Amino acid sequence: MRPTPYVASLRVYEPLSTFEPADQLRWSQLSVNNRSSDDEQILALKRVIFPESPALAPDGAHILEIDGIKYVAPWSTATRCWAALENFKESLPISVSRFFLTQNAEEVITAGAEFVETKVPHILTETWIIPPRWFSLFLPEERVRGRGDDGAFTTMRTSIANAKARCEMVHMAVRGAFGVGPVEEEIENLGDWLAEFSPQSFLELDYGGLATYLENSLIAQGEAGLEGDTSIEDVLMSIGGLATGDGSLAGRGYERLVTRWRRVAAFEQAM
Numbered sequence: 470m471r472p473t474p475y476v477a478s479l480r481v482y483e484p485l486s487t488f489e490p491a492d493q494l495r496w497s498q499l500s501v502n503n504r505s506s507d508d509e510q511i512l513a514l515k516r517v518i519f520p521e522s523p524a525l526a527p528d529g530a531h532i533l534e535i536d537g538i539k540y541v542a543p544w545s546t547a548t549r550c551w552a553a554l555e556n557f558k559e560s561l562p563i564s565v566s567r568f569f570l571t572q573n574a575e576e577v578i579t580a581g582a583e584f585v586e587t588k589v590p591h592i593l594t595e596t597w598i599i600p601p602r603w604f605s606l607f608l609p610e611e612r613v614r615g616r617g618d619d620g621a622f623t624t625m626r627t628s629i630a631n632a633k634a635r636c637e638m639v640h641m642a643v644r645g646a647f648g649v650g651p652v653e654e655e656i657e658n659l660g661d662w663l664a665e666f667s668p669q670s671f672l673e674l675d676y677g678g679l680a681t682y683l684e685n686s687l688i689a690q691g692e693a694g695l696e697g698d699t700s701i702e703d704v705l706m707s708i709g710g711l712a713t714g715d716g717s718l719a720g721r722g723y724e725r726l727v728t729r730w731r732r733v734a735a736f737e738q739a740m
Contacts, residue, residue: 474678
């Protein structure tokens with residue numbers, strides 16, 4: 470069982486050579502570790518119980534090695550924590566948020582912020598659901614699924630060049646169909662995020678523990694577990710419909726996708 474089984478991650482792995490010399494030296498000592506996701510999540514849970522400044526604590530990274538070249542996705546814990554803090558504060562009136570986050574706790578979390586250069590994080594996360602736009606960055610043949618020590622898993626990986634081209638295509642299709650708006654803006658922001666990284670990078674989507682919830686949901690619907698997950702295909706169908714002006718096709722793909730992941734999100738209420 471994963472420490473936080475409700476988190477999915479979208480990660481960019483950049484070549485080790487693109488980082489600052491000090492980071493290159495530190496991360497060159499790390500080897501590929503299939504448990505690095507668990508390590509990241511365990512530390513996150515510890516910070517919930519014993520709050521500490523992520524800027525003042527050692528940080529980690531996920532490592533890939535492809536064709537003898539090492540690629541790194543830093544956890545960027547401090548940047549991600551501060552972004553999450555701001556999003557939380559903006560989501561609620563201050564008269565309400567202070568009951569969930571005291572001034573003292575906020576000061577602990579942000580301690581040391583002035584000494585850390587704020588960078589674009591290499592990792593985006595979502596809980597209990599995966600945004601449809603993430604699936605649009607991959608093709609079915611780039612997906613790997615199965616079972617490991619932590620149960621069911623699904624990952625997909627592609628070059629960031631492929632992801633950028635696909636994101637641009639999706640953005641054009643959505644903008645052509647709906648014009649400027651919230652959905653179009655989310656896709657544009659995703660493209661802007663991808664543009665921040667080296668062209669030699671790789672992009673990875675990891676279902677995390679959501680793979681187990683999805684598998685259970687699909688089996689309950691009489692399907693063959695993760696083999697019944699056609700999320701990439703459904704998004705491609707929907708985008709294809711938008712691009713050709715076929716609203717029925719676009720709606721059919723989107724409805725299939727949303728229905729599947731709505732069942733997964735329902736597990737949150739059952740816990």
